[in-house]
Amino acid sequence: MNHNQTFSPVEMAFYKESNQIHTSTLIPYITVDNFPKLGLITACRFLEWVSENPNGVISLPTGKTPEYFIKWTKFLLENWDNKKGKEVRQKYGLEKCNKPDLSNLTFVQIDEFYPISSKQANSFFHYVQKFYIEGFGLSPENAILINSDEIPLSGGRHFKEVFPDLKVDLSLRFRDPINELEKIQQESIYLIDEWCGKYEQKIREKGGIGFFLGGIGPDGHIAFNTRGTQLYSTTRLTETNFETQAVAAGDLGGIEVSSNRLVITIGLETITYKEDAVAIIIAAGEAKAQIIKDSLENPMSNIYPASSLQKLTYGRFYLTKGAAIKLKDSLDNYFKEGTWTWDKTERAVIELCKKLGKYGDRLKLEDLKNDKYTAMIPDLAEDTVEKVIESTVLKLQKGTLKQKNEVILHTGPHHDDISLGILPQITTQLQENSNEVHFSVLTSGFTAVTNTFIIDTLLQAKKLLDNGDIQMVKYEDFFDVGYKLKTDKDVYHFLTNVASENEYQRVRGLCHRLIRAIVGIYEIKDENGLRETINDLISILRNSYDGEKNPSKIQKLKGMIREFEEELVWAHFGVQVKNVHHLRLGFYTGDIFTEQPDKKRDVEPILNLLRKIKPTILSLTLDPEGSGPDTHYKVLQATAEAVRQWNEEENLENFRIIGYRNVWFKFEPFEANVITPVSLGDMSVMEDSFANCYLSQVKASFPSYSHNGKFSTVAKRIWVNQLQDIQLLLGKNYFYLHETAKVRSSHGLIYTKDMNVQEFLTHARELEKSIEGFI
The missing domain is CATH 3.40.50.1360 (Rossmann fold)
Structure with missing residues (x-):
């Protein structure tokens, strides 16, 4: 035709x-x-x-x-x-x-x-x-x-x-x-x-x-x-x-x-x-x-x-x-159009390794000359593959460098995005006492919590109240100010009982936080009011159809459960609640189409957080095409605008932005400039913390289409597959014979993109240009 x-x-x-x-x-x-x-x-x-x-x-x-x-x-x-x-x-x-x-x-x-x-x-x-x-x-x-x-x-x-x-x-x-x-x-x-x-x-x-x-x-x-x-x-x-x-x-x-x-x-x-x-x-x-x-x-x-x-x-x-x-x-156009870049050389060589099923050091010059894409490499020579190997080794070396004296702000569109994206990098940062590390999830994330989960937790809270096991409601000042206090104690209590495998006390820890949230949201003044509100919530949720948009206060309650989950994850590593910031950007409403980020409502909270913390490193999900949920690129827009404004106020010459991706959208090796080794221990920590802390997600009510189960398993598989690609280039012996234990223990890899402000804003500007016609 x-x-x-x-x-x-x-x-x-x-x-x-x-x-x-x-x-x-x-x-x-x-x-x-x-x-x-x-x-x-x-x-x-x-x-x-x-x-x-x-x-x-x-x-x-x-x-x-x-x-x-x-x-x-x-x-x-x-x-x-x-x-x-x-x-x-x-x-x-x-x-x-x-x-x-x-x-x-x-x-x-x-x-x-x-x-x-x-x-x-x-x-x-x-x-x-x-x-x-x-x-x-x-x-x-x-x-x-x-x-x-x-x-x-x-x-x-x-x-x-x-x-x-x-x-x-x-x-x-x-x-x-x-x-x-x-x-x-x-x-x-x-x-x-x-x-x-x-x-x-x-x-x-x-x-x-x-x-x-x-x-x-x-x-x-x-x-x-x-x-x-x-x-x-x-x-x-x-x-x-x-x-x-x-x-x-x-x-x-x-x-x-x-x-x-x-x-x-x-x-x-x-x-x-x-x-x-x-x-x-x-x-x-x-x-x-x-x-x-x-x-x-x-x-x-x-x-x-x-x-x-x-x-x-x-x-x-x-x-x-x-x-x-x-x-x-599309591949043909990528390689043929425009000037030849080092990214193209890396991509062509790695793809050839995959095509031929050959390790990098076994590729011959003849193999490169016979391949359509590697044959285009300018000054193709015996040492071309060696240079790509050296470049990749340099990325791995960057991924093993220990960061010191940094103020680091990790951000994510949803709860669990940061953990699923770069947890092994973060644990290394947290082990260095000279670093100050903060976390911020930019949306409330309430859509990921099912009505069934909230109903079950409310019923458990009722039972605990009836048994007298929520003693804090008996304190004189609880309904005035007490419900706002001791949030770190809730977290510590919960994790202590993760360690001791005491399921009853873990549930009690979750219900403590649920009750604090209900008292604050509904401005409850006594225990009778608390019980009535819990009964009302159960009735509303039971009479809602699956997938129905909840009233705004129930949305907030669901979001606060997700916030507690995020605090639990980072408390694994000693991070206090005050270093976990919940921004709840207003564009996230639970509607089929969330609004475009607003420069005042959605950008100012991020800008104020940057001003307050003054990070030297900022991490974020780099999803400019909207490959994952639409929240990803809308958060990216708001963050980019906040960084742009902050850049006008401060000298950000040494400010670094780390773009990461997770289960929705993956980097190719040539796109990343930092590669971090992931050990089996790292994977276990990620899987355990996910299962123990993201309580509303363990049953995977909203799973990835690639796996009928927890997102942590999907993330682990991605890390393993990424190692296999690099092993094909460098050879397996590079890893198991390496001089450092960190690399020897690699059973997965994380790819990230380290950018300065201008590099990041260039990425984000292309997205902004495409929608400014009707905003």
């Missing part, structure tokens, strides 16, 4: 800006710099299509993926004829388009959990109503939607009667029911199947979907068409796989819920039915890089559902550079 003549004016405008349209893959793709810009190109292409197809059929995604698509679409519609809107339209190929009228479009809902009430804010039906029907001014009458409350079931019953535990057993399609309820359920499943067929028919009667936009899951799913889905599948009720359940856990209130919930989804054939359909998949960040490569570079296959877009002339992938990083022509 010749794709060269099929690009629209919008796509060509982005091509002119960045020269990043690629047609060598089986589906063409376009790359942009970051996640917000992904929303811009998608919004422009959507409005371009609507201006030509005002009566067309569209299908748009739900979740966090389309955040900037929605924001840019609304921005352009609201500013079409003013100066700001015209500038964007002229730059990105919309200057000849009339302002689109979206009111006559037919909207098709892509998918939905089943069963779920359409009234719940975490249902996709509710999302579509809010952001597309109302938000874009689409016609409700034209919409083809999935409303679980209205899908016919046996005897006209509601799904709560038919499926009282909200579980649907699809084996009833093929076996005899064993009781009356199962008979009703079987009849209902057949009715749902019939409804799905009619849903598909409605779409086809409209001529099929003309404009489809979707994200891609970690297993390659589009809509809920998971790995293994038939390429000619249609709308149906179906199960999902673990990767999909892990991604959906955030919407549904935990993996415990999402693993038991089915879905109704349009099929791959539904998406590709209309031959001239525009179908776009968007993806950001290196976490998606492998599945993007598999989907674009392999022939059409049910193993890679998104490969079904190969059927369409106007099938496209819009990607950030990180998401495209493993694609063959």
Whole structure:
């Protein structure tokens, strides 16, 4: 298929800006710099299509993926004829388009959990109503939607009667029911199947979907068409796989819920039915890089559902550079374009070691000359690999240097980010008494705490109160000022009982902190008020549906539990509560789309902390593409602005910024300039502290799609894999015969990027530029 003549004016405008349209893959793709810009190109292409197809059929995604698509679409519609809107339209190929009228479009809902009430804010039906029907001014009458409350079931019953535990057993399609309820359920499943067929028919009667936009899951799913889905599948009720359940856990209130919930989804054939359909998949960040490569570079296959877009002339992938990083022509462009850098030499040599399965010292000059990328290295010679080895050894030496007389501020977007990212580095810093070390988590993190966890803890607190085991409530001044005091004692008490393996006393320590938090948040004045409030909280939470946004005071309570957990982790190493700073930035609200950081509300707390502590070293998560949760790059924006302002006030010539990554987004060896050895002891400390302190996370209600368990296990695996890459370059004997015990004990490695202020601000500025149009 010749794709060269099929690009629209919008796509060509982005091509002119960045020269990043690629047609060598089986589906063409376009790359942009970051996640917000992904929303811009998608919004422009959507409005371009609507201006030509005002009566067309569209299908748009739900979740966090389309955040900037929605924001840019609304921005352009609201500013079409003013100066700001015209500038964007002229730059990105919309200057000849009339302002689109979206009111006559037919909207098709892509998918939905089943069963779920359409009234719940975490249902996709509710999302579509809010952001597309109302938000874009689409016609409700034209919409083809999935409303679980209205899908016919046996005897006209509601799904709560038919499926009282909200579980649907699809084996009833093929076996005899064993009781009356199962008979009703079987009849209902057949009715749902019939409804799905009619849903598909409605779409086809409209001529099929003309404009489809979707994200891609970690297993390659589009809509809920998971790995293994038939390429000619249609709308149906179906199960999902673990990767999909892990991604959906955030919407549904935990993996415990999402693993038991089915879905109704349009099929791959539904998406590709209309031959001239525009179908776009968007993806950001290196976490998606492998599945993007598999989907674009392999022939059409049910193993890679998104490969079904190969059927369409106007099938496209819009990607950030990180998401495209493993694609063959992306690699070609990286090495061929611009000046040759040392990073390119390192990357080419390490990749060659992997390709050939050879240790660095066994690579011959002939191997380098025969490889497409290493052959490009200027002044290629016998000692080229040796120089790369020397460069990598230097990075390892930096990672073993002991820091002294430093004031260090470690920051993270969420609780556990710092520990999962660089704990082994931190333990070394804390062992040096001349260092002053502080920690700050910048958001409240309440969304990671399930209602079930809080209910269970509240019930335990009630029981302890009844048994007289919370003596502090009897103290005269407790409800006035006492509840604010002795927070270090809570932490010490808890960890002492971790050591003595006294589960009852550990629970008591957690409940102490929970009660202090409740008294402060709800301004409670006596023990009776405390008991009433605990009962009220249990009632509110029990009557909430899984995944429901909590009232602000319960959000604060959940956040304070996470803050206690963070204090416990660092108290392992003697860090006092006063050195753990909880900033609770205001942009973090628990809404589907968190706000952009505000320069006063969100930047000032960070700036004031910098002024107060005056760190010489600052660590932060460096996730400029939004590969992990959106909180990461929003915190990065706020931190960058605080550093910029502080730099104007102070002479930060010697100030160092350490960028780290963890389970969401990983450095490649050539990107990092410091490599820290990790011993089995380091791994055990990280795993033990995670299990003993991050109490709300141990059951992994919101796991990584790569592992059904604790995040600490994912982090450990990353460290081990990173060692294997470097071992291939340096040889295993470099490690086990090394002169220092620290390197000899290496069974994992951590990669970090050490930057000065200007280097860091350059990274952050690219992200800021991409979103400043509508902020």
